[in-house]
Amino acid sequence: MTKPVIIVGASMGGLRAAEALRRFGYAGPITVIGEERHAPYNRPPLSKEVLAAEVSHEAVAFPQRESTADVNWVLGTGVERADLEHGTVTDSKGETHAYGTLIIATGLRPKRLEVQNSELTGRHAVRTLDDAIGLRKELKPGARVVVLGAGFIGCEVAATARKLGCEVTVVAPGSHPITRPLGVELAKELQRRHEAMGVRFVMKTSVTDLVGTTAVEGIVLDTGDIIFCDVLIEAIGSHTNTEWLEGNDLDLTNGVLTDNDMRAVKANGEAWPNVFAIGDVARFANPLFDAEPRRVEHWNIPTDTAKRVAQVFTGQAEGQFAPIPSFWSDQYDMHILAYGLLALADEVKLIAGELQGECVFGYYREGKMVGVCGIGMRTTVMGYRKEFELK
Amino acid sequence: MTIKIDVDMTKCQHYGQCVFEAPDVFRLNADDKLEYTAEADDSELANIEAAIDVCPMQAIFIVK
Structure with a gap:
């Protein structure tokens, strides 16, 4: 056989x-x-x-x-x-x-938080369907939600929890959400838009322990401050x-x-x-x-x-394998669409639109475009996709 | 023979990934919204299946 x-x-x-x-x-x-x-x-x-x-x-x-x-x-x-x-x-x-x-x-x-008091219930990750089923039950209007991590998953979950009427605080070590790979200017704008929707950010901060007896009731920050919460979502990488x-x-x-x-x-x-x-x-x-x-x-x-x-x-491969990376993210009414490897850039600049409205950023390494990312303006973003095709 | 295509417009978020795979079937209009041809020739099958695969919202279907 x-x-x-x-x-x-x-x-x-x-x-x-x-x-x-x-x-x-x-x-x-x-x-x-x-x-x-x-x-x-x-x-x-x-x-x-x-x-x-x-x-x-x-x-x-x-x-x-x-x-x-x-x-x-x-x-x-x-x-x-x-x-x-x-x-x-x-x-x-x-x-x-x-x-x-x-x-x-x-x-x-998903990576999980490793602290002393980590045996508590009420901690969530967002990777699998069962994770999401478990989390969905807890996202009730008025629930105090802490999202650890301000990457794509963290920001998306924060936006969704906010939409569901939760009180949301994002806690992360970086200066702004998704600074890598979006770049500081776009990251700041993203934070501004989240804040306008009522999300609170506690940045440049890490968690040293959890508060609670059986279920998580809060997080202890490296500043010594405590943020109380009903739900803890860990979006800290993988x-x-x-x-x-x-x-x-x-x-x-x-x-x-x-x-x-x-x-x-x-x-x-x-x-x-x-x-x-x-x-x-x-x-x-x-x-x-x-x-x-x-x-x-x-x-x-x-x-x-x-x-x-x-x-x-099956012996049918031709030429080099060179997939064009692409990703998207939905947060509130923002539709983010990107091509390329933005994180490689040494220079990021606004190339279309307006920062506070719909906009497109170009990402360059030694002057050559390595990524493009837009909030809205999809046709414009898609027009740059050909920049990444293998010449 | 032709292929009948359906896009669940309640799911579609107009990401336009399908446009690259089957440009004769899918396109974005001037308002960045998806438009598509509901019937395509059989020769488009491979492209349409590729478009189905790359749809982030999994909103494209072949009607049997």
Whole structure:
């Protein structure tokens, strides 16, 4: 019997990999093993529209395609370890699966606050559907909500909680929300707009402990001040899910290092012929920018990397793999849309519109555009996308 | 044969990602709002499926 393609991780990347393998003509067996009990679903609405409305699997589930009807989905099952020399993975139920090809799509999990009094209930992260279901119940009008972290997820959740009538305080170590990658000028404006909606910011501050006996009742800041709250949302970044790969010849410094074909790389620089990594967990160089391998946590990356793997696997890959990063964010009536890697910029400037209304910023490294980001003005932002195509 | 396309306009946030994948079917108008052709030729299937994949709101459907 042919050994299957085993995809570890049943989120968007795992689903897209299975679909792309079929689309590019692979008709053999595929097994997808995923820790969550839910079939693949779309995560971004979990901090935005869906969190503001009713959270359910139905509201976010990806449609199942006929082409993947014969895929073997093993859900609610983590993978404990892998043996790449012998081509096996062992799941959390103790079962060992042999693969012909392995696709690593285990993504990220949220970092959690590590303080002494961390055993309290009422602490939330926003990554999974179950996280969002749990959080939604607590976001009642008048509830005092503290959001730790002022990145995209933190700001989106703050906006959603505010929309639901909560009293919201954002606490973060940086100077302004999403300074990286948006740049100070746009970050300040973003903060102004949040404040105009009634969100309070306590910046350049970190948390040293929690207050409460069973449930969290407040946070203690490094200034000694206490902010009391009913709900604590931790949006302080993420860890890569690569522990199960330890002990193999891989570079797991920050995710799984891959070559331009998304093949996992050994210590000697050679690639594993039958081991790929995709999505948030993959660290790869993008020739659009430079030779520096990076993980890119943008929504389009799982789909783009899955397609590349399917093309490589079926012998149909052409040219270099150079996906154009794109992301968006909705906060109140602000629609933020961006292309490129904004964080690489050494210069950021307003290139269209007005800062306090709809506007577009350009991001440049040594004079060359590496990113574009707009609040509104989508057609203008989209017009710059071609700047990032491989010449 | 033709493909019938439906976009759930209550979900659509006009991000325009579909425009890059299937420019003959989807476009943004002068007000940055999505417009689309509800029927497309079968030859557009791969592009439309790509547009479905890249829609951040997962608002595009093929009507069977």
